[in-house]
Amino acid sequence: MKLTRQEDISLYFYIRDTVVGPQYAEIAEGEQLTSAEAGKWNMLYSEEAAIHPFKRGEFSGLGRGLLYFDISGDRCVFGSEQTEMISVYSGSEILQQEDYLVNYLTGQIYSRLNLSNYNVDYCWNYVSVIDAWPSDDVPALPIVSIELQRGQSLPLQLGGGDIRDASWHIEIFANNKGERDDLMDVIFEGLNLKRCSIYTFSEGLSLTREGLYNPNFQADAHSNYPSLFFENIEKSLTGLPRWGFYENEVINKYRAGITFDTKAYKK
Numbered sequence: 001m002k003l004t005r006q007e008d009i010s011l012y013f014y015i016r017d018t019v020v021g022p023q024y025a026e027i028a029e030g031e032q033l034t035s036a037e038a039g040k041w042n043m044l045y046s047e048e049a050a051i052h053p054f055k056r057g058e059f060s061g062l063g064r065g066l067l068y069f070d071i072s073g074d075r076c077v078f079g080s081e082q083t084e085m086i087s088v089y090s091g092s093e094i095l096q097q098e099d100y101l102v103n104y105l106t107g108q109i110y111s112r113l114n115l116s117n118y119n120v121d122y123c124w125n126y127v128s129v130i131d132a133w134p135s136d137d138v139p140a141l142p143i144v145s146i147e148l149q150r151g152q153s154l155p156l157q158l159g160g161g162d163i164r165d166a167s168w169h170i171e172i173f174a175n176n177k178g179e180r181d182d183l184m185d186v187i188f189e190g191l192n193l194k195r196c197s198i199y200t201f202s203e204g205l206s207l208t209r210e211g212l213y214n215p216n217f218q219a220d221a222h223s224n225y226p227s228l229f230f231e232n233i234e235k236s237l238t239g240l241p242r243w244g245f246y247e248n249e250v251i252n253k254y255r256a257g258i259t260f261d262t263k264a265y266k267k
Contacts, residue, residue: 001200001201003164003198003222003225004148006198006199006200006201006222007148007164007166007198007225007228007262007264008131008148009131009199009201009205010196010197010198010199010228011146011168011196011228011262012129012131012146013078013199013206014190014196014197015129015144015146015170015187015190016063016125016129016144017067017069017076017078018075018076018078018190018196019186019187019190019191020125020127020129020144020183020186020187020190021067021069021071021076021125021127021129022071022073022074022075022076023074023186024125024126024127024186025067025071025123025124025125025126026053026123026124026125026126027121027122027123028043028053028121028122028123028124029121030119030121031043031044031119031120031121031122032044032118032119033088033109033115033116033118033119033120034116035115035116036108039110039111039112040108040109040110041108041109041110041111041115041118042107042108043107043108043109043120043122052107053107053124054066054107054124054125055139055140056139056140057140059138059139059140060137060138060139060140061105061128061139062128062130062137062138062139063125063127063128063129063130063139063143063144064124064125064126064127064128064139065104065105065106065107065124065125065211066085066086066102066104066105066107066122066123066124066125067082067085067104067122067123067124067125068081068082068085068102068104068206068207068213069081069082069085069206070082070083070084070085071085071123078219079217079218079219080219081213081215083097085122085123086102086120086121086122086123087120087121087122088100088109088111088115088118088119088120089118089119089120089121090117090118090119095111095113095118099111099113100113100115101212101213102212102213103210103211103212104207104211104212104213105207105210105211106211107122107124110212126142127142127143127144127183128140128142128143128144129143129144129146130143130144130145130146131145131146131147132145132147133145133147133171134173134251138251141173141174141175141250141251142172142173142174142175142179142180142183143172143173143251144170144171144172144173144183144187145170145171145172145173146168146169146170147168147169147170147171148166148167148168149166149167149168149169149259150166150167162266163263163264163265163266164225164262164263164264164266165261165262165263166261166262166263166264167259167260167261167262168259168260168261168262169257169258169259170187170257170258170259170260171238171255171256171257172184172187172255172256172257172258173251173252173254173255174254174255174256175254176254177254179254180237180239180254180255180256181256183256184235184256184258187258188233188235188258191230191233191258191260192230192233193230194230195227195228195229195230196227196228196230197219197221197222197226197227197228198221198222198225198226198227198228198264199218199219199220199221199222200218200220200221200222200223201218202218202220203216203217203218204216204217205217223267224266224267225264225265225266225267226267227264227265228262228263228264229262229263229264229265230260230261230262231260231261231262231263232259232260232261233258233259233260234258234259234260235256235257235258236256236257236258236259237255237256237257238255238256238257239252239253239254239255239256
């Protein structure tokens with residue numbers, strides 16, 4: 001994996017799992033497990049809500065799913081699979097983690113045991129954080145879109161090494177004004193005077209394509225460019241006016257943008 005992609009994915013994980021995830025984690029308790037097929041169990045979602053919590057009705061669940069890292073206070077414990085975010089139980093009997101696997105994208109539980117009388121508690125991402133503009137397979141609001149705008153490599157003025165300089169744009173699509181403003185401030189505060197690690201992903205990403213946790217995942221920082229430093233952070237409102245044909249553009253009514261630069265210094 002090349003360095004630009006490592007920067008891109010590292011920033012995505014930082015915004016999704018460290019900045020937004022802990023503050024917008026939704027808790028579901030006592031969901032019944034029902035058999036989907038041999039060894040796979042679906043969560044029986046709330047009959048009152050009558051919707052899939054990740055997909056939010058008929059919409060895609062892109063960028064949501066179950067939380068797969070633990071949260072301590074308001075911080076993500078990044079780098080190892082959760083031990084406290086999901087509990088599978090029947091009465092007072094709680095299954096050990098070695099008795100099942102979790103599909104963090106679909107919300108299914110995989111187990112050879114008969115789980116027909118079991119329930120599950122879990123946390124899921126209320127905000128859909130995606131690494132592209134929401135054009136295809138658009139999830140339900142709220143959405144946070146992260147995109148790299150430009151990048152370059154500059155020499156240091158003294159000594160060896162160089163600086164990797166890049167510009168980024170985050171777009172927020174919310175359900176209402178309050179949600180938009182809160183998300184804008186949460187992300188701004190997560191960037192202001194802060195930095196994030198650049199991970200090498202030497203053993204792949206944290207989740208497999210199938211949605212299972214990658215047991216070989218390594219949260220190792222890059223040896224030459226260990227951190228992304230955030231600079232020149234600006235936030236602004238970008239929603240469309242509510243008149244004319246714009247009235248039908250629901251996704252664009254409550255929008256905000258955050259632009260910022262990053263610098264990565266070679267050790």
